[in-house]
Amino acid sequence: MSVNSTTVNTVLGPVPADELGVVSVHEALLSVLPGAEHAFDITLDRAGIFETLAAKLRDFRAHGGGTIVDSTGMFHGRDLPLYEALSRATGVHIVASTGQGPEELLGGYFLTPQTNPPTPWPAEKFADLFTREITEGMVVPRVERRRPAGLVTTAVSRDGMTATDESLLRGAARAALATGTAVSLRYGDDAAGELDIVRDEKLPADRIAVGGLDRKEAVDAGGPEKIAARGSYVVLDHVGTEDAEHLTDDDRADLVADLVRAGYADRILLSVGATGVAKGHPANDLPYSHLLTAFVPLLTGRGVGGADLDRILRANPRDLLAVR
Amino acid sequence: MSRVNTVLGPVPAEELGFVAIHEHIGYGMPGSELDTRWWKTPEQRYQETVPKLRRYHELGGRTFVDATGICNGRDVDYYKSLSAKTGVHIVACTGFVGGDTALPFFARADVDYLTRQFVHEITVGIGDTGSLAGVIKVGVSRGGRMTNLDKRIYRAAARAALTTGVPILTHLAIDAENAVAIFEEEGLPLDRVLFGHVDDGVNAEKTRDVWLAEKGGRIGFDTFGYETELPDPPFWARPRKERLDHFLRFLDGGRRLKQVLASADANCSPLGWPGVKGHTVNYLFDDLVPDLRDAGLDEAAIRTIFVDNPADFLTLQK
Numbered sequence: 001m002s003v004n005s006t007t008v009n010t011v012l013g014p015v016p017a018d019e020l021g022v023v024s025v026h027e028a029l030l031s032v033l034p035g036a037e038h039a040f041d042i043t044l045d046r047a048g049i050f051e052t053l054a055a056k057l058r059d060f061r062a063h064g065g066g067t068i069v070d071s072t073g074m075f076h077g078r079d080l081p082l083y084e085a086l087s088r089a090t091g092v093h094i095v096a097s098t099g100q101g102p103e104e105l106l107g108g109y110f111l112t113p114q115t116n117p118p119t120p121w122p123a124e125k126f127a128d129l130f131t132r133e134i135t136e137g138m139v140v141p142r143v144e145r146r147r148p149a150g151l152v153t154t155a156v157s158r159d160g161m162t163a164t165d166e167s168l169l170r171g172a173a174r175a176a177l178a179t180g181t182a183v184s185l186r187y188g189d190d191a192a193g194e195l196d197i198v199r200d201e202k203l204p205a206d207r208i209a210v211g212g213l214d215r216k217e218a219v220d221a222g223g224p225e226k227i228a229a230r231g232s233y234v235v236l237d238h239v240g241t242e243d244a245e246h247l248t249d250d251d252r253a254d255l256v257a258d259l260v261r262a263g264y265a266d267r268i269l270l271s272v273g274a275t276g277v278a279k280g281h282p283a284n285d286l287p288y289s290h291l292l293t294a295f296v297p298l299l300t301g302r303g304v305g306g307a308d309l310d311r312i313l314r315a316n317p318r319d320l321l322a323v324r
Numbered sequence: 325m326s327r328v329n330t331v332l333g334p335v336p337a338e339e340l341g342f343v344a345i346h347e348h349i350g351y352g353m354p355g356s357e358l359d360t361r362w363w364k365t366p367e368q369r370y371q372e373t374v375p376k377l378r379r380y381h382e383l384g385g386r387t388f389v390d391a392t393g394i395c396n397g398r399d400v401d402y403y404k405s406l407s408a409k410t411g412v413h414i415v416a417c418t419g420f421v422g423g424d425t426a427l428p429f430f431a432r433a434d435v436d437y438l439t440r441q442f443v444h445e446i447t448v449g450i451g452d453t454g455s456l457a458g459v460i461k462v463g464v465s466r467g468g469r470m471t472n473l474d475k476r477i478y479r480a481a482a483r484a485a486l487t488t489g490v491p492i493l494t495h496l497a498i499d500a501e502n503a504v505a506i507f508e509e510e511g512l513p514l515d516r517v518l519f520g521h522v523d524d525g526v527n528a529e530k531t532r533d534v535w536l537a538e539k540g541g542r543i544g545f546d547t548f549g550y551e552t553e554l555p556d557p558p559f560w561a562r563p564r565k566e567r568l569d570h571f572l573r574f575l576d577g578g579r580r581l582k583q584v585l586a587s588a589d590a591n592c593s594p595l596g597w598p599g600v601k602g603h604t605v606n607y608l609f610d611d612l613v614p615d616l617r618d619a620g621l622d623e624a625a626i627r628t629i630f631v632d633n634p635a636d637f638l639t640l641q642k
Contacts, residue, residue, distance in 0.1 A: 035427025040444035107355020112466040116559035141357035
């Protein structure tokens with residue numbers, strides 16, 4: 001490893017960026033809707049969860065996958081000892097994330113603190129919380145800190161950005177700036193406007209990935225082109241999901257081909273948005289490997305192959321995740 | 325048979341003795357566990373907690389009702405160890421301190437699901453602890469008005485109380501018309517509800533304690549000791565004499581003695597906030613009981629407030 005080489009923070013420590021292989025940037029390993037861990041009719045069988053996730057990760061690896069990014073943040077089931085064991089057992093690199101959002105998914109500590117009046121957390125406090133998950137390590141609540149987070153993730157409410165969503169975006173941006181880590185945001189109802197908030201914090205465009213851009217309403221609003229034109233990453237993160245809200249894989253592949261033709265091959269990221277194990281909310285049970293087994297052939301069929309494909313699957317996520 | 329659910333199993337109500345009806349081993353807002361500024365080692369938590377409970381026991385305290393709801397750091401295995409080692413009965417709750425402390429999974433749930441959650445924790449157990457909840461906690465979110473989620477929780481609590489015979493304990497008694505309407509619609513007698521924090525420094529003026537008592541509710545003066553005289557009082561503190569006068573005025577020469585309960589709402593070892601230095605459950609013995617004696621209450625009246633009323637309230641009505 002030369003002195004100039006960059007690294008990515010994985011759950012097992014820094015890994016040279018060039019070793020990530022094919023990366024899926026918007027996935028979930030264990031995904032727990034906050035509170036579901038207390039539900040009377042939900043059990044969290046660690047051995048069973050491990051078995052399920054290990055099988056999915058091995059399948060991903062068998063089809064050419066190298067790295068899974070658990071982009072669910074710090075408060076949606078993130079389980080670091082489990083992910084460390086999974087990475088060791090399967091050989092798949094796992095990048096875990098800090099951050100949280102949108103507002104509805106936050107605990108009351110951040111929204112109605114024990115002060116009078118109960119003023120929600122401002123951007124600066126979120127920035128500090130997220131930054132320390134990178135400089136000091138990710139928390140196992142009330143127990144210990146583990147290794148540094150590899151990505152700062154947040155999301156905006158679907159019916160529009162709330163004041164706290166904005167604090168989360170700004171806090172995520174500041175944490176990213178302070179640490180050289182990238183930001184991933186799942187857009188709410190205005191991808192370009194929400195990106196502007198992050199950019200307003202002076203975070204370079206190429207340190208930001210905007211997810212949810214394969215929603216039909218995003219495409220209808222020209223979202224993918226707008227985000228790519230601004231120099232940020234366009235994340236089509238529901239590959240394989242074909243429902244009322246999302247493009248079909250055929251349309252998604254057309255969109256990728258169009259973006260490549262428009263010169264944006266270096267701005268595209270792909271992901272399935274699978275939930276390896278979901279508790280308390282509907283699962284997306286597609287295999288992580290769907291991207292490689294089903295979607296890549298659609299891309300090659302449209303002439304997106306070779307260097308372009310390599311860029312999308314390997315180089316773009318590598319550049320995003322490499323700590324600067 | 326008179327039974328009360330404690331974390332170590334049901335006990336006869338006759339054994340409860342002196343009861344602190346609204347306390348916390350440790351309370352933290354959901355999410356506070358992510359903020360390392362509040363973290364304590366297990367040694368520190370036991371060190372802060374055990375001496376307070378042992379002293380409570382030595383002074384004559386026998387039962388400690390923990391009002392820490394689901395998602396607020398409720399930790400029943402920990403409570404079991406504390407109870408076993410100190411000899412203090414600990415009653416754990418199901419329910420939520422307020423809608424704003426219910427995490428998204430429960431915030432999205434309907435009344436039926438919430439009812440089943442509460443009933444399960446009362447009749448089958450809390451998580452995998454095997455311990456049964458002995459009270460149901462409900463409350464009003466910050467802001468002074470019951471939210472729709474608060475109302476769903478109150479309605480589910482009423483149904484679970486009717487099904488299981490466990491009583492309800494409220495965090496705040498403001499916006500009480502809405503609460504009473506829900507309990508009446510569900511057919512829950514109001515003597516199964518302790519309307520708590522009527523003495524709270526922020527809300528006392530707008531809390532209809534007498535009206536609630538006249539409707540048949542039980543009334544909780546249960547933030548005793550949060551006094552403006554403290555070196556660093558919280559925002560809900562109140563002058564000591566003002567609270568005591570309020571309590572004595574409410575008793576109305578003993579006419580409402582059967583309807584009151586008193587407690588300190590202290591944290592043995594707070595989880596997600598600094599806590600209030602110098603304020604513990606032992607305020608009840610060190611300060612409140614002497615104050616009540618000085619005010620002319622006899623031993624029978626004190627027994628009514630701290631022994632008989634809690635036993636009557638906590639006894640499963642089945």
